[in-house]
Amino acid sequence: MIDLRQLRDNPERFKAGARAKNIPVEIDRVLSLDENRRALLTRMETLRAEQKRLEKESGPQIGKLAGAIKKATGDEAARLQRELDELKSKPAQLKAEISTIEPQIAALEPELSSLLLQIPLPPDADVPVGAGSESNVEIKRWSPAGFDLGKSFEANRGFKPKTHQELVRDLRLADFERGVKLAGTRSYVLTGMGMKLHLALLRYATDFMTDKHGFTPISVPVLVREEAMVGTGFFPAGREQAYHIAETQRRNPDAADDKGVGSHDLYLTGTGEVGLMGLHMNEILDEAQLPLRYVTVSTCFRREAGAAGKDTAGLYRIHQFDKVEQVVICKSDEAESRAWHKRMIGYVEELLQSLEIPYRLLQCCTGDLGPKNADMIDIESWMPGRGELDKDNRPQGAFGETHSASRLYDFQCRRLNMRYRTESAAGGKSETVFCHSLNNTVLASPRFIIPLLENHQQADGTIRIPAALRPYLNGAEVIAAR
């Protein structure tokens, strides 16, 4: 969520931001609704102040009169009653007037808050402007010694690479047919060493963040309430990407009526970020607690609506996967946010280098950002079995997105109502301000199994396990056909 006051002060900044992100929003409508609302609010508050003043004034008299009436008789009682009615009538008039304004304000609110939730965070000035992923800018490229990304896999290694689908089939690491039988398209089953490799990667990535970089490991619910989805900024824009558990639609078959028996709906999260960020929703933290550095491993669910026909085969684009995710919640300070962003990307680089996977860093352009990011760096791993086909109808290799590092300033924390109390400077008052937040993938599997298998395949069809991963596979150095 953006700050309504900032929007009032500088609507152009937000209009330009939405335009650059290619997200249509009615900012002028928001401004006029807001202005309307404030005018009504001022009027109502003035009336209410007057009402309260009268109440205080006449309250005790009303009490006294009411008592006197009980004792009085005949004309005297009637006279007192008139006096009492007179006293009561003035605040009643004000109340009536207030009650005509109240619904007017209430009527404006749903549209205003719904529009406000749709206004994206403007991208930072140093983010390149562009319409979509074709305008993203490569800012760094790395490959292990002995592997030259300028040459083909064959030129580097002396043999034609298999695709991960072929490797997985030959080494019996996954079973797509049965996955689809069980759960439909984009489903899979990892088998044997495929499952072991999956678990080893997740555990290695988790240990890497906790033991080497001091992150706190945390488990999170993957079935969450709508608040958490809206708060983290995935809703309303990404509603169609999330699986929805419609508990309120649940019917009790024995009940005579058809009322729902579930208290509220739930949503399956598409990333551990939702749980990690939602942890401190509606809390006020102490500045001394910050930065919070959390890592979780969670199962992620994505409907992949609108991706029909895209990456349909293999382990690339699937409805369910597991992901180690890092989140940092820090002070409201641009320089600190930027520093953490760099650091969080650095952790992933270190991880990828330890696994000897070639990768590149992509500066996402404004059109590729999504509503909640001020800046986003994607990390793409080299996948020799991906990309355009050569003259022999074999893929030439391509980078594929495996990580995404977002910098959100206070956009998320504002929606989540997540603040901290500043340490008061000498003599100064402390204040409560919204935290900043950042998140980045550490490792998502099985997608990451793709670059791992494809890059470390050997001429004999086996897979060399990089040294860093061997402790997590009982010391195994190779995956071979069973």
Next chain:
RNA sequence: GGAGGGGUGGCUGAGCGGUUGAAAGCAGCAGACUUGAAAUCUGCCAUGGGGCUUGUCCCCAUCAGGAGUUCGAAUCUCCUCCCCUCCGCCA
């Protein structure tokens, strides 16, 4: 599944129709005492919003959320959400 109890400031917790935006304690901040610290004492310490005369200013709202009763609601009524305890069932 059955039966109860409860949601109050950063935390604990009183209040159960009338200056109660809210006692008290803890935590925090400032000061005094101290060589320093601790202890002790004194004072200050909720959030959101609106206004303009932008001020150690004024006003409004908020005691889970919503609706109602009342001149007046943290306090009474109804609905929703959430938490807890006991019993049963399951692990």
